[in-house]
Amino acid sequence: MFSREQSAIGDLFERHRRELMTYLLRRVGRDDAPDLLQETFARFIARIEAEAVAEPPPFLQKIAMNLVRDFARAKAAETKLFELGAVGADAPSPELSPLAQMEAMEKWRLVHAAILALPPRCREVFVLYMNDGLDLGAIASRLGMSRNMAQKHMRMALARCWAALE
Template sequence: MPDSKPQTIRELFLRSQRDLLTFLTRRVGRDDAPDLLQETFARYINRDAAAEIADPPAYLRRTAGNLVKDFARHRQVERKYFTDDGEAADAPSQMASAESLVDDARRALLLAQAVATLPPRCREIFELRVTHNLSQREIAERLGISRKTVEQHFHLAMERCRAALQQ
């Protein structure tokens, strides 16, 4: 039954906001529902004959439903034409910045210098572990030494590499 007394927009908003937001949230999600709620009321306010609407809450509900349909169509078009391939003209570059490339090169040089200063057996164990991805057991078997010795040499190598990077 339509309400016969005129309502202010504020009263209408306060009465309808919660129901409309719940309706919109179920259909488009929490992130987009508030925007569609705002657009629903903006369309009501901007309507030339808003005062002549017999049942404003029903009008708002219908407007919200139409906005949901428009929203779904818009998302469908976005999915069709705008793929997330990371190659959009205004998308951030996936390449590292010149600053980070210089920093990476400096760190690589410091690591190479630290590895070069390791004792020969320690450097060999470090390279087998890091470069060839061998386990401590595999290195111990290959070199004919105990796993504990491999562990100690690798630990020393890692300490020196960390120290070199902190310079």
């Protein structure tokens, strides 16, 4: 049996799903809107477990707006990553054997997939560090986080890249 809180969240979802989905569809498109809608409610649920939310509908809208902003930042960082990856210095040399070229391209594909799978904030830190050459202090300042959090994101990104190659 559902608790009263679960039922209230379900009702809130049913009442506001359509308007949030419409907003997200306009902002991020058909492919990503359902994921952001789910993330909106996941963050809302996590927040109400920590404290009471006085006005849930505006709070849901604010969460969705923040997710759209984070999504746009991640897409911009991803675009930079693709530009670098297309003609990067680490691209296989034409002098390599075809087998070595294939292996290098497969490694690049695995690392690239690992980078794209990173959480948006983590990927943003990684791209700013690797592509823009910013140090972790500058990244932390730019993104409004502590230096320790930027280091944590960078460690996670590097660990996942290395894990993808294993």
